[in-house]
Amino acid sequence: MLEVSGLTRRFGDKVAVDDVSFPVPSGGLTGFVGGNGAGKTTTMRMIMGVLAAHAGKVSWEGHAVTREDRRRFGYMPEERGLYPKQPILDQLVYLARLRGMSAADARRDITSLLERFGLGERAKDPLEKLSLGNQQRVQIIAALVPAPVALILDEPFSGLDPEAIEAMADLLREHARDGVPVVFSSHQLDLVDRLCDRLVVMARGRVVTQGTGDELRAEAALRYRVVLDGDAGWVRDLPGLHVRDVSGPEAEIEVVSTGAEQKLLAEATSRGSVLDFHRVVPRLSEIYREVTA
Amino acid sequence: MSTPSSRTQPRTQPRSQPVWQIVARREIAVRATDKSTLIGTAVMLAVIVGVLGFTAWGESREKTYDVAYSSTTARAMAEGIAERAGDIDAKVSIDPVAVDDADAARHALEEEQADAYLHSTKDGWELLTLEEADSELRDVVSQAVEAIVLAANADSAGTTAAELTAGSKVTLDQIEGDSELSAIRWVVGYALAIVFYFASIMFGMTLANSVVEEKQSRIVEMIAAAVPLRQLLAGKIIGNAVIAVAQMLVYVAVGLVGLSLTDFSFALPALSGAIGWFVVFFLIGFVVLSTLWAVAGALASRTEDLQSSSTPITMLLMLMFFGALYLDGVGAQIGSYIPPLSAVLMPMRLVDGTAAWWEPVVAVVLLLAFGVALVRLAERLYSRALLQTGGQLSLKAAWRLEE
Numbered sequence: 003m004l005e006v007s008g009l010t011r012r013f014g015d016k017v018a019v020d021d022v023s024f025p026v027p028s029g030g031l032t033g034f035v036g037g038n039g040a041g042k043t044t045t046m047r048m049i050m051g052v053l054a055a056h057a058g059k060v061s062w063e064g065h066a067v068t069r070e071d072r073r074r075f076g077y078m079p080e081e082r083g084l085y086p087k088q089p090i091l092d093q094l095v096y097l098a099r100l101r102g103m104s105a106a107d108a109r110r111d112i113t114s115l116l117e118r119f120g121l122g123e124r125a126k127d128p129l130e131k132l133s134l135g136n137q138q139r140v141q142i143i144a145a146l147v148p149a150p151v152a153l154i155l156d157e158p159f160s161g162l163d164p165e166a167i168e169a170m171a172d173l174l175r176e177h178a179r180d181g182v183p184v185v186f187s188s189h190q191l192d193l194v195d196r197l198c199d200r201l202v203v204m205a206r207g208r209v210v211t212q213g214t215g216d217e218l219r220a221e222a223a224l225r226y227r228v229v230l231d232g233d234a235g236w237v238r239d240l241p242g243l244h245v246r247d248v249s250g251p252e253a254e255i256e257v258v259s260t261g262a263e264q265k266l267l268a269e270a271t272s273r274g275s276v277l278d279f280h281r282v283v284p285r286l287s288e289i290y291r292e293v294t295a
Numbered sequence: 296m297s298t299p300s301s302r303t304q305p306r307t308q309p310r311s312q313p314v315w316q317i318v319a320r321r322e323i324a325v326r327a328t329d330k331s332t333l334i335g336t337a338v339m340l341a342v343i344v345g346v347l348g349f350t351a352w353g354e355s356r357e358k359t360y361d362v363a364y365s366s367t368t369a370r371a372m373a374e375g376i377a378e379r380a381g382d383i384d385a386k387v388s389i390d391p392v393a394v395d396d397a398d399a400a401r402h403a404l405e406e407e408q409a410d411a412y413l414h415s416t417k418d419g420w421e422l423l424t425l426e427e428a429d430s431e432l433r434d435v436v437s438q439a440v441e442a443i444v445l446a447a448n449a450d451s452a453g454t455t456a457a458e459l460t461a462g463s464k465v466t467l468d469q470i471e472g473d474s475e476l477s478a479i480r481w482v483v484g485y486a487l488a489i490v491f492y493f494a495s496i497m498f499g500m501t502l503a504n505s506v507v508e509e510k511q512s513r514i515v516e517m518i519a520a521a522v523p524l525r526q527l528l529a530g531k532i533i534g535n536a537v538i539a540v541a542q543m544l545v546y547v548a549v550g551l552v553g554l555s556l557t558d559f560s561f562a563l564p565a566l567s568g569a570i571g572w573f574v575v576f577f578l579i580g581f582v583v584l585s586t587l588w589a590v591a592g593a594l595a596s597r598t599e600d601l602q603s604s605s606t607p608i609t610m611l612l613m614l615m616f617f618g619a620l621y622l623d624g625v626g627a628q629i630g631s632y633i634p635p636l637s638a639v640l641m642p643m644r645l646v647d648g649t650a651a652w653w654e655p656v657v658a659v660v661l662l663l664a665f666g667v668a669l670v671r672l673a674e675r676l677y678s679r680a681l682l683q684t685g686g687q688l689s690l691k692a693a694w695r696l697e698e
Contacts, residue, residue, distance in 0.1 A: 047516075050520040051520065052516055052519050052520050052682060053682070069523070072520060072521075073521055073522075075520070077517060077520045077521075079513065079516040079517060079520070081513045081516065082513050082514075082516070082517070083511075083512035083513035083514050084512060084514050085508070085509075085512060085514060086508075086512060088325060092324075096317070096321050097517060097518070097521070099312075099317050100314060100317060100318075100518060100521045100522050101521045101522075144517065145517075
């Protein structure tokens with residue numbers, strides 16, 4: 003398990019990351035979301051040791067993370083690129099060797115990954131001869147060799163075509179299944195929603211909320227949707243409710259004081275028939291919007 | 296399992312190679328297969344071979360001059376000159392050519408059918424040429440005419456030329472060295488300074504470019520996450536130095552072989568020790584300057600910034616170069632100890648033969664100490680500036696950056 007505790011970083015007077023703590027459990031995908039300037043990239047750079055932390059620590063398997071540990075972490079920086087003029091196989095082997103792999107092992111693993119991404123034939127081509135989508139694929143491979151013990155990926159899906167997004171998602175799931183802690187940041191909330199077991203939400207340098215999907219949903223206010231046979235405007239007058247939306251016979255409400263939804267239901271049945279009444283489970287993206295609002 | 300190699304391999308796997316070696320190997324491999332490097336090397340070799348070949352050819356070339364005459368006395372004189380020419384200058388031969396009169400001779404000169412027109416005047420003889428006569432032709436004609444006329448005058452005075460000129464010969468000798476050798480020393484000294492200057496600029500720019508390339512393409516962040524930047528810097532400098540030294544050795548070897556084929560080959564034994572020292576100073580000076588070039592690369596964000604971020608170091612190189620050209624006497628003596636000027640001046644003094652055996656040793660020690668201090672400074676600037684991608688950094692701003 004990878005764990006971040008109390009990480010803090012200032013740039014001049016500005017606190018970019020303020021006392022950030024969260025775990026990245028093994029065998030799960032942790033989504034890292036937040037607007038631009040929320041401090042995600044700075045946090046990930048500190049995890050990788052590219053940027054020094056002013057306070058706090060990063061631990062790996064219970065001890066303070068070392069350079070040797072980090073050497074086995076797969077990392078995809080937000081601002082990324084490779085050597086434009088060097089053949090892709092050569093530069094991937096070089097990067098793998100920098101991370102402690104033997105040339106023969108690196109060559110074997112990379113060749114099989116290139117084939118998996120449909121780039122087997124392009125191994126000797128310089129990077130700049132590849133399409134942007136394929137360059138992104140090469141970048142993904144760069145983060146995956148040698149077989150990483152943890153994956154720290156900053157916006158890994160940005161710039162990918164739909165096909166590559168699926169391939170990337172599969173890869174992340176596979177690594178998680180193999181017991182690798184995976185944390186990735188993304189602006190694509192639907193993707194995060196679909197993939198992640200845990201969510202860490204940052205805003206203005208702080209973690210505003212975090213937890214598994216269920217935990218976050220449980221924390222969120224109870225929501226109900228009701229459909230009547232007449233106009234639903236009267237629900238606004240009921241106490242203990244927050245009305246999120248009313249349109250014609252439909253209304254969506256949030257429970258402020260416990261039991262208010264039962265009073266609503268009783269009132270509705272006394273006024274006419276109730277066509278539908280059900281609990282609304284918010285999507286992670288909705289929760290995200292609320293906590294960062 | 297997504298990737299073939301096992302994740303369970305021990306974390307402390309034996310390291311096959313230190314990081315700097317991996318980096319250096321890549322630098323060398325990339326550079327050695329780079330077309331512009333190969334073409335540049337080929338051009339440089341062609342220039343060296345060309346210059347030396349031209350010198351050797353010029354030395355061995357025989358020249359024949361067509362000398363026109365229009366009278367019988369002039370004919371006799373021209374034939375006399377032709378006879379003696381080989382004794383005066385082995386590479387010059389004279390071909391007498393008959394013309395009708397002075398006008399025909401002028402015409403022949405203008406049409407370049409003859410090289411000179413020899414005719415008598417009331418004071419003696421005149422050699423008319425289209426432009427200024429070649430020194431070889433002038434020497435041969437004037438010496439031959441003088442000898443022939445002297446012999447004729449002596450004969451009519453009832454004596455011989457040898458008796459007339461007896462005891463008049465002046466031979467030259469000098470107490471210190473050999474004038475021709477000292478001229479060669481001078482040329483070789485300056486040639487070495489020029490080689491150092493151009494090699495530093497050329498390889499330095501290449502190094503700075505490869506640093507900024509890593510920064511501009513953003514690959515440096517992935518590298519920084521995997522290895523200490525100090526190792527990256529060391530690997531790049533060493534790889535670059537290996538290429539530079541290999542190229543220099545090829546040039547020097549070709550140059551020395553070429554020189555040995557010319558008339559200047561006699562100077563080689565006297566210069567070999569100094570050239571050996573030159574290689575030592577070159578290597579240290581080159582590495583020291585390389586760290587500065589790497590900093591210049593790290594301060595830039597894009598290749599376009601390099602011109603301005605490398606200004607301080609090009610200024611330093613100019614200073615070293617012109618220092619080498621203009622300093623002499625005590626100035627050169629002092630300068631040959633001051634790093635990094637010493638990297639150029641001491642080898643020049645050694646070639647010149649004005650330095651005692653211990654002087655280069657002291658200069659090397661000083662240069663090394665300076666180098667170590669500078670490398671530490673450069674390392675800090677390099678590793679701090681390298682991850683800053685928002686435009687060009689000043690030295691001061693880079694120094695103040697936090698890691």
